[in-house]
Amino acid sequence: MQQFSNGVAVITGGGSGLGKAFSMYAAARGMKIVLADVQQDALDATVSELRASGAQAIGVRTDVSNAADVQALADAAMSTYEKVNLLFNNAGVTAGGVVWENTEKDWNWLLGVNLHGVIHGLRIFTPLMLKSAASDPDYEGHIVNTASMAGLLAGVASGIYSVSKHAVLALSEALFQDLNLVSEQVHCSVLCPSYVPTGIGSSERNRPDSLSSNTPLTPSQRVAKELSQDAIVNGPVSANRVAEITFEAIEKQRFYIYTHPDTLLAVRNRFDHIVDQQNPPLSFEGNPSRSARRTRLLDALQQPA
Ligand SMILES: NC(=O)c1ccc[n+]([C@@H]2O[C@H](COP(=O)([O-])OP(=O)(O)OC[C@H]3O[C@@H](n4cnc5c(N)ncnc54)[C@H](O)[C@@H]3O)[C@@H](O)[C@H]2O)c1
Numbered sequence: 001m002q003q004f005s006n007g008v009a010v011i012t013g014g015g016s017g018l019g020k021a022f023s024m025y026a027a028a029r030g031m032k033i034v035l036a037d038v039q040q041d042a043l044d045a046t047v048s049e050l051r052a053s054g055a056q057a058i059g060v061r062t063d064v065s066n067a068a069d070v071q072a073l074a075d076a077a078m079s080t081y082e083k084v085n086l087l088f089n090n091a092g093v094t095a096g097g098v099v100w101e102n103t104e105k106d107w108n109w110l111l112g113v114n115l116h117g118v119i120h121g122l123r124i125f126t127p128l129m130l131k132s133a134a135s136d137p138d139y140e141g142h143i144v145n146t147a148s149m150a151g152l153l154a155g156v157a158s159g160i161y162s163v164s165k166h167a168v169l170a171l172s173e174a175l176f177q178d179l180n181l182v183s184e185q186v187h188c189s190v191l192c193p194s195y196v197p198t199g200i201g202s203s204e205r206n207r208p209d210s211l212s213s214n215t216p217l218t219p220s221q222r223v224a225k226e227l228s229q230d231a232i233v234n235g236p237v238s239a240n241r242v243a244e245i246t247f248e249a250i251e252k253q254r255f256y257i258y259t260h261p262d263t264l265l266a267v268r269n270r271f272d273h274i275v276d277q278q279n280p281p282l283s284f285e286g287n288p289s290r291s292a293r294r295t296r297l298l299d300a301l302q303q304p305a
Helices: 017-028 040-052 067-081 104-135 159-182 200-206 219-233 239-251 261-275 288-302
Strands: 008-012 032-037 057-061 086-089 141-146 186-192 256-258
Touching: 008 017, 008 067, 008 104, 017 032, 017 040, 017 086, 017 239, 032 040, 032 067, 040 057, 057 067, 067 104, 086 104, 104 141, 104 159, 104 186, 141 159, 141 239, 159 186, 186 239, 200 219, 219 288, 239 256, 256 261
Parallel strands: 008 032, 008 086, 032 057, 086 141, 141 186, 186 256
Antiparallel strands: none
C-alpha cells in the first residue's frame, strides 16, 4: 500500500497499547480512523485525542468476539467513510499457567477475542475490500492481523495464549494464499511482536462476567501472570516503534512483521527440531533469565493450590 492519505483505517483494540499507536500513526499519515474497542472510556479518550490532533475519527464500541458487533463496526465504517483500506485485527487478551489448569471459560474468553475476533474481522471486511478493489483500479487495501512471537513459539505456562496466536498465524498465512488467488490490490500481514509495554498484562479488566471463572488463580497462573507482567513492563520496544515498523511493512507488502528480531533464533531452533524430528527444545535452556522463570514456576507448582 502506497497511498495512506485520505484512506480509511479500522483498528480493533484501538483504545490502548498497540491499537492506539496504530491509530495515531495512521492519523498522522492523513488517514480517517474507525476505532473499535470493548472498553468505552478508553475508546472515547482515544477518539478525542485523535480529533484533537486534527484527524477525522469515529469510535464504535465493539466486542470483537461477537459477530454482530463486528458486522455493526463494518456497517459504521462503510456508512461513514464508504470504504476501508486498512484493517487491523488487533484486539487481544492474555492468560497463562500450565495448560491443563485453564478452565473452559478461560478458553472461551481467550479464543473468543484472540481468534474469533480475527475470524469475524476477515470474514466481514475482506469481501468489502475486494468489492472496492473490483470497482476501483486505484483502490489499495491491506489487512494486518496481530499475532505474537507466541504464534511461532510455544513456551512454558503460556499454552492458552500460544494456541490462540498460532491459530492467528495459520489463519493469516491462509489469507495470504487466498488473497493471492483473487487480487493484486488487497494484501495482508501478520504482526509478531515479543514484549511491548502496554495494558495487556491487565487484560482481565475487560473480561465479561459471563466468562469469568469465578475461581482464584492457581499458583502456576499467579506466577505466570507476575512473570509476564514483569516482561511486558520491561518490554524493550515501544508501541510507537511497533507502529512505525508495521507501517513500513505495509508499504513494502511484507507479510511477516517482526519487531524483536533477536527472538527469531529461537524460532529457527524450534523449526530445526521439528524438521529433524527432535523433541521440542526446552525454552529455558541456555537462557539464564528463562531458567530463573522456570525455577519460580517449579516452586509455584510445589505449593498447594
Ligand atoms: N504487549 C505485548 O507485549 C504484546 C506482544 C505480542 C502480541 N501482543 C498483541 O497485541 C495486541 C494488542 O494488545 P496490547 O498489547 O496493545 O494490549 P492492550 O491491553 O494495551 O490493548 C488491547 C486492547 O484490546 C481491547 N479489547 C480487549 N478485549 C476486547 C474485545 N473483546 N473486543 C474489542 N476490544 C477488546 C482492550 O480494551 C484494549 O484496549 C493483542 O492482540 C496482543 O495479544 C501484545
